[in-house]
Amino acid sequence: GKWVYSFGNGSAEGAAQMRNLLGGKGANLAEMSSLGLPVPPGFTITTEVCTWFYDHDNSYPETLAAEVVEALDRIGAATGRTFGGLERPLLVSVRSGARVSMPGMMDTVLNLGLNDRTVEALALEAGDRRFAYDSYRRFIQMYSDVVLGVDHHEFEEILEDYKECNELTLDTEIDADAWLGLIEKFKALVEEELERPFPQDPQEQLWGALGAVFGSWMTPRAVTYRRLHDIPGTWGTAVNVQAMVFGNMGQNSATGVAFTRNPSTGENALYGEFLVNAQGEDVVAGIRTPQDITEKARLEAGSTSPSLEALMPEAFAEFKSYCARLEAHYTDMQDLEFTIEDGKLWMLQTRAGKRTAKAALRIAVDMVSEGLLGEEEAIGRVEPGALDQLLHPTIDPKAERDVLTTGLPASPGAASGAIVFTSAAAEEAKAEGRKVILVRVETSPEDIHGMHAAEGILTCRGGMTSHAAVVARGMGKPCVAGAGMLRIDYRNGVINAAGRQLKEGDIITIDGANGQVLSGEVTMLQPKLSGDFGTLMGWADKVRRMKVRANAETPQDAKVARDFGAEGIGLCRTEHMFFEGERTVVVREMILAETEEGRRAALAKLLPMQRQDFVELFKIMHGLPVTIRLLDPPLHEFLPKTDHELAEVAAAMGADPELLRDRALALEEFNPMLGHRGCRLLVSYPEIAEMQARAIFEAAVEAAKVTGAPVVPEIMVPLVGLKKELDLVRQSIEAMAVAVRKETGAELTYQIGTMVELPRAALKAAEIAQSAEFFSFGTNDLTQTTFGISRDDAASFLGTYQKKGILEQDPFVSLDQEGVGELIRIGVERGRSTRPDIKLGICGEHGGDPASIGFCEEVGLDYVSCSPFRVPIARLAAAQSAL
Ligand code: PEP
Numbered sequence: 090g091k092w093v094y095s096f097g098n099g100s101a102e103g104a105a106q107m108r109n110l111l112g113g114k115g116a117n118l119a120e121m122s123s124l125g126l127p128v129p130p131g132f133t134i135t136t137e138v139c140t141w142f143y144d145h146d147n148s149y150p151e152t153l154a155a156e157v158v159e160a161l162d163r164i165g166a167a168t169g170r171t172f173g174g175l176e177r178p179l180l181v182s183v184r185s186g187a188r189v190s191m192p193g194m195m196d197t198v199l200n201l202g203l204n205d206r207t208v209e210a211l212a213l214e215a216g217d218r219r220f221a222y223d224s225y226r227r228f229i230q231m232y233s234d235v236v237l238g239v240d241h242h243e244f245e246e247i248l249e250d251y252k253e254c255n256e257l258t259l260d261t262e263i264d265a266d267a268w269l270g271l272i273e274k275f276k277a278l279v280e281e282e283l284e285r286p287f288p289q290d291p292q293e294q295l296w297g298a299l300g301a302v303f304g305s306w307m308t309p310r311a312v313t314y315r316r317l318h319d320i321p322g323t324w325g326t327a328v329n330v331q332a333m334v335f336g337n338m339g340q341n342s343a344t345g346v347a348f349t350r351n352p353s354t355g356e357n358a359l360y361g362e363f364l365v366n367a368q369g370e371d372v373v374a375g376i377r378t379p380q381d382i383t384e385k386a387r388l389e390a391g392s393t394s395p396s397l398e399a400l401m402p403e404a405f406a407e408f409k410s411y412c413a414r415l416e417a418h419y420t421d422m423q424d425l426e427f428t429i430e431d432g433k434l435w436m437l438q439t440r441a442g443k444r445t446a447k448a449a450l451r452i453a454v455d456m457v458s459e460g461l462l463g464e465e466e467a468i469g470r471v472e473p474g475a476l477d478q479l480l481h482p483t484i485d486p487k488a489e490r491d492v493l494t495t496g497l498p499a500s501p502g503a504a505s506g507a508i509v510f511t512s513a514a515a516e517e518a519k520a521e522g523r524k525v526i527l528v529r530v531e532t533s534p535e536d537i538h539g540m541h542a543a544e545g546i547l548t549c550r551g552g553m554t555s556h557a558a559v560v561a562r563g564m565g566k567p568c569v570a571g572a573g574m575l576r577i578d579y580r581n582g583v584i585n586a587a588g589r590q591l592k593e594g595d596i597i598t599i600d601g602a603n604g605q606v607l608s609g610e611v612t613m614l615q616p617k618l619s620g621d622f623g624t625l626m627g628w629a630d631k632v633r634r635m636k637v638r639a640n641a642e643t644p645q646d647a648k649v650a651r652d653f654g655a656e657g658i659g660l661c662r663t664e665h666m667f668f669e670g671e672r673t674v675v676v677r678e679m680i681l682a683e684t685e686e687g688r689r690a691a692l693a694k695l696l697p698m699q700r701q702d703f704v705e706l707f708k709i710m711h712g713l714p715v716t717i718r719l720l721d722p723p724l725h726e727f728l729p730k731t732d733h734e735l736a737e738v739a740a741a742m743g744a745d746p747e748l749l750r751d752r753a754l755a756l757e758e759f760n761p762m763l764g765h766r767g768c769r770l771l772v773s774y775p776e777i778a779e780m781q782a783r784a785i786f787e788a789a790v791e792a793a794k795v796t797g798a799p800v801v802p803e804i805m806v807p808l809v810g811l812k813k814e815l816d817l818v819r820q821s822i823e824a825m826a827v828a829v830r831k832e833t834g835a836e837l838t839y840q841i842g843t844m845v846e847l848p849r850a851a852l853k854a855a856e857i858a859q860s861a862e863f864f865s866f867g868t869n870d871l872t873q874t875t876f877g878i879s880r881d882d883a884a885s886f887l888g889t890y891q892k893k894g895i896l897e898q899d900p901f902v903s904l905d906q907e908g909v910g911e912l913i914r915i916g917v918e919r920g921r922s923t924r925p926d927i928k929l930g931i932c933g934e935h936g937g938d939p940a941s942i943g944f945c946e947e948v949g950l951d952y953v954s955c956s957p958f959r960v961p962i963a964r965l966a967a968a969q970s971a972l
């Protein structure tokens with residue numbers, strides 16, 4: 090095989106498309122070289138060598154050494170230099186370069202090829218001893234650190250000691266002889282630590298550096314990074330060896346980094362920093378303050394240090410023209426590294442630049458108007474998940490973070506407030522205009538009001554689909570869930586956070602983007618939806634096939650959903666509508682009633698409230714489809730817990746509190762998630778379905794009158810596993826439709842469908858579809874029941890599973906496409922086999938996850954339904970998956 094690819098002098102053996110073989114850096118160096126940009130000549134050793142290295146006991150392919158010699162000769166020919174030569178010595182940089190940039194690996198060794206003799210040749214040639222010795226000491230420092238494992242700080246200490254003794258502050262004040270003295274100390278340090286001298290042979294240095302790059306592919310840090318970012322170990326890294334150019338050759342030399350557009354705002358303006366008389370690592374190291382590249386940026390920053398534009402106008406103009414060329418060539422914002430050696434510009438790197446969501450939007454939209462991109466390409470340039478940043482307040486990246494503990498990033502956005510432990514306290518605070526964070530061990534439907542009143546929610550138990558997480562996402566409230574290190578002592582009103590005590594009223598900040606809990610108030614940035622957002626969304630809507638609906642039950646959520654472009658409601662969880670003030674008591678009356686009569690009495694009280702809820706929802710959605718799910722309460726969430734709650738219900742029912750307590754105890758379940766919930770409740774108590782169906786139908790009739798738009802409710806039966814369950818509930822609904830038609834004289838059209846959230850439902854989909862006009866995959870429960878992992882208790886071990894590589898992602902966040910996905914495929918296929926026009930959607934949390942949305946497109950669902958605040962993400966993800 091061919092292991093080495095050369096570039097330089099306006100040509101290259103490689104190209105940008107060869108990223109897999111040459112790594113990102115190598116492929117782009119080759120490309121720039123072919124474009125005729127000034128790239129220091131060099132070569133790339135392929136990623137296949139890395140793979141070979143690990144497949145063959147850390148050894149190299151036989152022909153590699155000869156190819157390296159030949160490639161070095163080519164550099165020599167291009168530069169008129171010799172590696173190890175005592176006249177015009179060739180010095181090289183050695184850099185790793187995987188397919189994707191990967192922190193945690195060996196980065197760079199500069200000035201390789203210097204030794205006690207070549208350094209004198211360099212000094213002579215440059216006519217500058219100080220420069221030569223400075224380069225040599227940098228090489229010893231870097232090489233010893235990354236190749237030989239002598240810590241960087243030990244050298245820094247020697248340097249600092251020297252500066253202190255001689256009352257110097259800057260490295261630039263150290264003269265040639267002093268550097269020479271320091272070099273001796275550096276070498277002595279290496280010899281002392283390693284019991285052998287610093288290598289003087291340039292060949293030995295080179296192979297040492299190559300070994301270090303390949304070796305760094307398997308360091309624990311790199312392995313961890315790959316695991317977290319889903320990068321296969323088999324990719325390997327390439328190595329780039331390039332002739333050195335010197336940014337530290339005096340006042341006419343410089344080195345810098347730049348973005349072709351502003352990476353935080355997206356503004357189409359060159360943006361970057363440089364240092365005069367410096368080498369690459371100085372810019373990053375932050376020892377000296379870098380200067381702005383452009384005059385514009387300098388003026389905006391109010392800086393008095395001259396810009397590159399002012400200092401070296403010719404090199405600047407040339408650089409600027411390359412920026413434009415590279416952007417046009419790659420049709421993307423570029424992140425560049427360059428060096429100016431004695432007035433001559435050299436390009437050292439180009440790659441797609443990292444950017445904020447805001448910048449990504451602006452750049453994509455601008456590039457379309459500039460004619461660089463088409464609309465469809467632009468759609469692919471914004472990562473859907475990143476839109477989250479735009480829709481919620483976020484912590485100012487410049488703010489200090491005093492992290493108390495970390496939980497799951499359950500709902501994005503950040504919020505600060507005083508700690509409260511109860512929903513009542515949260516509501517009270519809200520009424521008084523105080524901002525609070527509701528801190529609970531876990532939340533239940535009873536806390537919905539408190540959650541509404543709080544700025545954010547923090548729990549120490551529960552996973553990504555726990556009650557707190559799901560509800561908070563629906564509300565668009567920040568939530569950190571499952572912060573297991575917190576010990577909440579409700580009785581004394583204190584929290585123990587990994588040894589630190591917090592009490593009610595203390596101010597904390599939660600960051601729903603990364604799960605951090607911070608002490609005190611932290612500065613926030615407020616979201617702004619720019620015109621670019623609307624423009625890109627408009628393009629996305631033109632190309633996507635799947636519809637996007639929202640999971641919403643309150644008028645407020647429904648409005649947010651519509652504002653974000655939802656095309657209907659895909660899941661209205663009616664049990665969430667029952668936990669409001671007086672309703673709580675009525676619902677408890679219904680649940681605790683011993684007789685049908687008692688239940689009907691309670692249901693009669695609920696009917697007008699439910700009807701009114703639905704009228705509101707239908708009005709807001711104005712003819713768009715609304716899927717209403719019949720009651721699906723995990724019973725335990727509804728049972729009265731405290732004496733006060735019991736007394737309250739007892740009074741309302743005119744019942745004996747003690748008898749009621751027995752009844753409540755009798756209703757307690759060992760495993761409520763697998764208990765008397767969903768359609769099982771409707772089968773036991775058909776009067777519940779009847780009441781809800783009546784409320785829906787009457788509301789449809791009423792809303793249609795007001796809006797003038799026909800309302801076609803979609804009634805959804807939860808947790809069906811058997812066709813007979815659905816048939817029974819269907820009978821109740823249909824009977825009610827007949828009744829309401831008769832009573833109102835109105836036309837009434839509706840659909841009845843079911844959730845597919847149990848493996849049996851997916852397997853028996855052909856049969857169940859005979860009774861269902863639509864399926865909505867409830868992937869929260871389907872994940873729970875397929876894995877047999879409780880949604881509420883998974884947090885305690887899923888983290889370990891991810892760390893140990895058993896699961897790559899939390900299956901409650903991103904759909905397990907292989908396992909749960911197979912059941913969905915089966916459900917889709919079998920459902921369509923008996924009802925070809927069956928409407929298919931998803932309403933689990935995965936409906937807002939881009940990767941899962943891609944899967945939904947693949948299996949041909951008609952729509953996805955997600956939390957209102959994820960609707961824009963889903964619109965974009967659906968568009969991308971359709972392209
Ligand atoms: C589901 O199970 O995926 C679902 C949407 O229902 P819930 O989360 O209310 O159980």
Ligand code: MG
Nearest residue numbers: 846867869870
């Ligand atoms: Mg469910």
